[in-house]
Amino acid sequence: MREAWIVGAGMTAFGRFPSRPLRDLAGEAARAALADAEAAPERVQAIIFANATQGALEGQHGIRGQAALDGFGFGNAPVINVENACASASTALHLAQTLVASGAYDCVLALGAEKMATPDPAAAMAAFEGSWDLSRRAETIASLAAMGRDVTPPPEAEAAAPHSVFMDVYAAFCRHHMAKFGTTQRQMAVVSAKNHAHSVANPRAQYRRPFTIDEVLAARLVAWPLTLPMCSPISDGAAAALVCAQPLGQASRAVRIRASVLMSGERRDPDRLEDHVARKAARRAHELAGLGPEDVDVVECHDATAFGEILQSEMLGFFPLGEGGPAAERGETRIGGRIPFNPSGGLESKGHPIGATGLGQVFEIVSQLRGEAGARQVEGARIGLVENGGGLRGVEEAAVAVTLLERA
Amino acid sequence: MREAWIVGAGMTAFGRFPSRPLRDLAGEAARAALADAEAAPERVQAIIFANATQGALEGQHGIRGQAALDGFGFGNAPVINVENACASASTALHLAQTLVASGAYDCVLALGAEKMATPDPAAAMAAFEGSWDLSRRAETIASLAAMGRDVTPPPEAEAAAPHSVFMDVYAAFCRHHMAKFGTTQRQMAVVSAKNHAHSVANPRAQYRRPFTIDEVLAARLVAWPLTLPMCSPISDGAAAALVCAQPLGQASRAVRIRASVLMSGERRDPDRLEDHVARKAARRAHELAGLGPEDVDVVECHDATAFGEILQSEMLGFFPLGEGGPAAERGETRIGGRIPFNPSGGLESKGHPIGATGLGQVFEIVSQLRGEAGARQVEGARIGLVENGGGLRGVEEAAVAVTLLERA
Numbered sequence: 001m002r003e004a005w006i007v008g009a010g011m012t013a014f015g016r017f018p019s020r021p022l023r024d025l026a027g028e029a030a031r032a033a034l035a036d037a038e039a040a041p042e043r044v045q046a047i048i049f050a051n052a053t054q055g056a057l058e059g060q061h062g063i064r065g066q067a068a069l070d071g072f073g074f075g076n077a078p079v080i081n082v083e084n085a086c087a088s089a090s091t092a093l094h095l096a097q098t099l100v101a102s103g104a105y106d107c108v109l110a111l112g113a114e115k116m117a118t119p120d121p122a123a124a125m126a127a128f129e130g131s132w133d134l135s136r137r138a139e140t141i142a143s144l145a146a147m148g149r150d151v152t153p154p155p156e157a158e159a160a161a162p163h164s165v166f167m168d169v170y171a172a173f174c175r176h177h178m179a180k181f182g183t184t185q186r187q188m189a190v191v192s193a194k195n196h197a198h199s200v201a202n203p204r205a206q207y208r209r210p211f212t213i214d215e216v217l218a219a220r221l222v223a224w225p226l227t228l229p230m231c232s233p234i235s236d237g238a239a240a241a242l243v244c245a246q247p248l249g250q251a252s253r254a255v256r257i258r259a260s261v262l263m264s265g266e267r268r269d270p271d272r273l274e275d276h277v278a279r280k281a282a283r284r285a286h287e288l289a290g291l292g293p294e295d296v297d298v299v300e301c302h303d304a305t306a307f308g309e310i311l312q313s314e315m316l317g318f319f320p321l322g323e324g325g326p327a328a329e330r331g332e333t334r335i336g337g338r339i340p341f342n343p344s345g346g347l348e349s350k351g352h353p354i355g356a357t358g359l360g361q362v363f364e365i366v367s368q369l370r371g372e373a374g375a376r377q378v379e380g381a382r383i384g385l386v387e388n389g390g391g392l393r394g395v396e397e398a399a400v401a402v403t404l405l406e407r408a
Numbered sequence: 409m410r411e412a413w414i415v416g417a418g419m420t421a422f423g424r425f426p427s428r429p430l431r432d433l434a435g436e437a438a439r440a441a442l443a444d445a446e447a448a449p450e451r452v453q454a455i456i457f458a459n460a461t462q463g464a465l466e467g468q469h470g471i472r473g474q475a476a477l478d479g480f481g482f483g484n485a486p487v488i489n490v491e492n493a494c495a496s497a498s499t500a501l502h503l504a505q506t507l508v509a510s511g512a513y514d515c516v517l518a519l520g521a522e523k524m525a526t527p528d529p530a531a532a533m534a535a536f537e538g539s540w541d542l543s544r545r546a547e548t549i550a551s552l553a554a555m556g557r558d559v560t561p562p563p564e565a566e567a568a569a570p571h572s573v574f575m576d577v578y579a580a581f582c583r584h585h586m587a588k589f590g591t592t593q594r595q596m597a598v599v600s601a602k603n604h605a606h607s608v609a610n611p612r613a614q615y616r617r618p619f620t621i622d623e624v625l626a627a628r629l630v631a632w633p634l635t636l637p638m639c640s641p642i643s644d645g646a647a648a649a650l651v652c653a654q655p656l657g658q659a660s661r662a663v664r665i666r667a668s669v670l671m672s673g674e675r676r677d678p679d680r681l682e683d684h685v686a687r688k689a690a691r692r693a694h695e696l697a698g699l700g701p702e703d704v705d706v707v708e709c710h711d712a713t714a715f716g717e718i719l720q721s722e723m724l725g726f727f728p729l730g731e732g733g734p735a736a737e738r739g740e741t742r743i744g745g746r747i748p749f750n751p752s753g754g755l756e757s758k759g760h761p762i763g764a765t766g767l768g769q770v771f772e773i774v775s776q777l778r779g780e781a782g783a784r785q786v787e788g789a790r791i792g793l794v795e796n797g798g799g800l801r802g803v804e805e806a807a808v809a810v811t812l813l814e815r816a
Binding site for chain 2: 001002021023046052053055056058059060061062063064066067070071074075076077078079080081082083084085088091094095098099101102103104105126127129130131132133134135136262263264265266267277280281390391392393394398399
């Protein structure tokens with residue numbers, strides 16, 4: 001299999017930009033990735049375009065990428081539109097890497113863009129709900145309720161929670177983990193406060209205000225035990241990576257894709273976290289690269305909620321089951337700790353424009369491996385891991401991508 | 409680049425099946441492709457799932473393939489959801505071939521499924537319209553009106569036409585071709601009658617009733633000069649191809665992918681058909697395979713309307729510009745003619761379940777190359793060509809795929 005390199009990375013700020021259409025965000029990220037690689041648009045032989053909500057929110061189905069990139073200068077290069085819910089952008093990166101590895105293409109742009117800040121919250125909710133297997137929704141809700149019942153929320157909690165489908169799902173997973181391993185709400189608050197502290201140094205983050213642990217705990221409840229600063233927001237944004245068969249531009253700034261693994265979750269016993277699909281994907285990625293968790297210097301993971309980061313820190317093999325919360329509490333996952341998670345601020349604070357998220361994570365790891373992350377730099381980072389998950393099939397993520405990147 | 413073979417092909421009947429959900433259609437096609445290859449689901453290492461309308465019609469976005477294939481037995485094999493309007497299924501085949509060529513996967517299922525027959529025609533229309541670049545819709549409509557003005561429809565025509573966005577588009581292209589090359593409405597009727605005659609022998613076709621040329625001309629007008637039997641219908645259906653690095657099962661039934669080319673249309677002068685993206689894609693496919701149009705024995709092309717077939721017979725290099733209509737009139741494109749087009753009945757008569765169409769075309773060519781097409785067999789077919797187009801960017805197809813297949 002031919003090697004594939006990330007030779008350029010680009011990203012807009014994440015946030016809420018009512019006056020910027022999708023085309024504008026996508027164009028900025030694409031231009032930034034090309035400029036970073038010192039490459040002209042003609043160099044790009046194919047574009048993989050990731051987006052999750054434009055169908056539901058704007059009625060633009062089918063050819064979202066062609067519409068967003070019309071007139072950009074890519075000529076007749078094929079545009080391939082992909083969706084995998086919150087893992088759409090990592091799916092695009094996986095395809096870009098594989099297309100380059102095949103020899104059919106030498107240079108492929110993976111581009112994710114999302115425009116979610118809409119005046120119609122019901123439409124946004126419908127877009128989210130499409131990330132479920134809707135035909136089996138009732139059954140999944142019953143499984144989740146069963147998972148969540150092990151820990152009783154305080155009496156005021158249920159009344160306070162507004163309806164939010166995916167945050168309810170995360171809360172059920174979280175309560176299950178609390179019951180099984182003794183994970184605490186305070187540990188979730190530690191993760192949230194850490195990520196909000198990280199993003200203070202990230203000029204592209206949606207939020208750049210620090211929270212104390214007590215402030216996180218005292219904030220508005222979304223779905224017990226998750227409070228608002230523990231949950232990723234609604235965001236607009238775009239991110240891109242140019243993947244080529246050889247380093248372009250300054251060779252020392254190229255980043256090698258050591259492994260790119262995509263898997264789909266299958267129905268499983270909710271109680272057996274040992275069989276979690278992220279665990280399998282991480283093992284496979286390490287196998288492919290001939291590396292172990294001990295070789296990884298920095299991680300961006302899918303903290304759609306603070307609990308997601310605790311869970312993934314275990315699934316990805318960095319801590320034993322049940323040890324993710326205590327490790328976070330000991331400071332092991334902050335910048336300067338043993339294995340820094342989400343130096344960008346993560347989805348919780350950097351933002352979560354669904355179809356752009358995976359490539360936003362890649363942008364952060366590429367910056368870290370190049371030593372260009374400024375005040376949030378993880379010193380000496382050589383190997384980085386990206387984990388991005390999306391959708392729900394039963395109690396599993398419908399898609400999980402684990403990518404290992406290495407500096408040149 | 410590693411070779412890729414179609415080792416199994418499967419297809420449901422195309423038609424209107426109110427009681428069959430998408431999952432049921434997708435499952436039937438997937439099972440048929442696996443059975444054809446004598447392969448178990450465990451053999452499949454990745455699934456590329458194509459669908460165009462489920463977001464708009466059912467609210468199932470994001471993880472359509474995971475939802476449709478839940479419980480099928482594919483385990484943790486990644487599902488990658490792709491969209492490219494009417495070219496979605498060919499995009500899936502192109503990815504399957506490239507993934508196999510990369511060496512990262514040995515066996516990939518390309519699967520397209522569509523469920524369009526809905527009690528709500530407005531929703532179906534919204535799904536279609538999403539195949540445009542909606543943000544530039546007004547501009548495109550103005551270009552099309554300018555293209556179509558060269559030929560004046562009879563006075564009763566406009567009043568008779570119900571509103572149908574994509575048929576209006578085809579009609580504008582068609583009038584332009586009539587003005588430029590003298591193509592006639594009767595030539596369109598010849599193509600339609602031929603395709604309806606072909607599908608009488610196709611047990612999977614939506615319509616199996618022959619039409620005389622005069623019957624086609626006398627039928628209800630959809631958008632002048634196109635009458636109902638010249639236009640593809642609303643259809644449900646699914647089709648699949650299992651693509652592997654080696655022949656499986658009976659080696660003599662494997663079909664080699666000689667070339668798979670995907671391109672996106674870019675804005676161009678509507679008058680310069682020489683620059684049409686399908687022309688470029690066909691040339692590139694022939695270059696890659698070291699073949700010319702004279703080597704091709706049978707074609708399935710994207711006859712969303714009868715005019716589409718006339719245009720593509722020119723774009724694909726089988727006839728000079730303006731000669732497609734006369735060649736059809738001389739019988740060169742019927743079974744038994746010099747180069748048979750759409751022996752399956754084509755989109756016009758076999759049906760057009762958008763996200764399944766490209767793989768339905770592949771199913772037909774695979775059957776033809778194996779000599780398994782029964783009463784519609786093209787004698788001695790060794791090389792087949794599939795052309796599938798989708799979406800609209802300016803006056804160009806937003807995606808065009810040309811595939812060359814060869815019998816083992």
